[in-house]
Amino acid sequence: MNEQNTTNVDIPLVQWFPGHMTKARRLIEENLKLVDIVVELLDSRIPLSSSNPIITSLVGNKPHIIVLNKADLSDPVITHEWLEFYKRMGKTAIAIDSVKGKNLKELTQAIGQLTQKQTGKFAAHGAKPRNARAMIVGIPNVGKSSLINRLSNTIAAKTENRPGVTRAKQWIRISKNIDLLDMPGLLWPKFDDPTVGLRLAFSGAINDDIFDKEQVARLLLAYLQEHYPSALLNRFKLEELPEDTNELFELIGKKRGCLVKGGHIDEEKVVTIIFTDFRSGKLGRISLEAPSA
Template sequence: MAINWYPGHMAKTRRQITENLKLVDAVIEIRDARIVKSSANPDIEKICKDKPRIVLLNKFDLSDPVVTNAWIKKLEKKNVRVILTNSLLGKGLNQIKPTLDELFKEKKERLKNKGVMDLTIRVMVVGIPNVGKSSFINKMAKNKIAKVGDRPGVTRNNQWIKTKVGIEMLDTPGVLWPKFEDEETALNLAFTGAIKDEIMDIEELAYKLVEKLTQYYPERLKERYKLTELSEDPLENLDMIGKKRGMVISGGNIDYNRLAVMLLDEFRGGKLGGISMDR
């Protein structure tokens, strides 16, 4: 399944991130906790490598905690500061300021010795589309400065946002990269909504989702859709789910488009429980 989505504004965003790095002290990178590897933009990794960086694993309560903890250990071995967050509910955000203070402890001490008592830390907020950046910024700023949407590509322009905790944030639009390294990465991005559904064959995407869930979380599928058993054939599992949900149309056929929309919505909304697609 060939998937690619790199509209012109993303190339512009990449240039803006590079140009604006000199304006900030640190970078806050937001990833989706369900797809820790797939939601890590390799371009951001290269561009921001010389800046102190905090990685937020957002939507952590939609992920598999065992898998997420394994990712945290792996990232921390690379000296990456990791914080689990749910930016929509504000969970974990109280750890941002102490972590930044620790990163800039020596700098603050130097400035304090020079008589500068209040240091405003300027950070750039980066991440792929639909990962929760706008919700994060709104919670940190305690108002609705950034636009929030459940679709990728809502934030388009850079904007500075002040907070009451001594942090200024430069918001940036969500950005992907021109060529995905493998199909699994592309599919994971599509499953979680980082790629617009409008450019996808969502029926095939739902097939691929059921195929992966059958492999990793068969009991969740059976429990959610009241199936007594699963087939090795994902299409048969799709048919069984469609029948259980009453999506049979004339001639006994399944309304696959309606079924695909339902499956993707329920997966993205956490209705199947905590699930991690990147191992």
């Protein structure tokens, strides 16, 4: 994979594995035998970093669809590269926007096609074909609940912009012939590559309270300076970008009126602006990693 230096300072070690993650893993293991296919939801801005190696090992040879969610937030050129990357690997991959419902029909069609063999076994013995059973898995805050609500047209799964909300399994009918088993978000105990933890922190998959928000926000700003300078120029109405990230941080604070007594910058407010503007897409469509050629 293409690795790009986020900045020239040390990357902080970001780790988050709350207790309920162990229960989530156990739930997935126990229920895999009940389903015909696994739908793995990834963040299209960070497909590599949001792919849980535990899920990959648990799925094994079971039919598996990779869904790049939040495609409305990622760089469309790089998202296309990821789709081609998975295609070369022989995997079914679909880019979606679960909030607006883009490409969801393509997803349900793929589930139906890849489960025909399992659901058709009943018809071969004279019985009515049963519904396809799909399990949806992914890391926290990757949009599983939003996707399920869109597919089922109900508020079937509690949706909240906070990692780790869905903690129990739920069966939801998403079409007349597909039942979906929702699983809690699952991280893995240790990120061997610190860049993975950092990108998960950028995206909001990790609870903001467990890392140094200002340090991580400055690292995100440095990445954007290097790879998406026009996004910063447009969003903050700047004529040019300073080369120094700390200077840019201060400039954003002044532009947005984040000042405290004495004319100093309110660092906490600037951090909130950087995270919010990136995670909501107000900075534009941005990807943090790309597949190798």
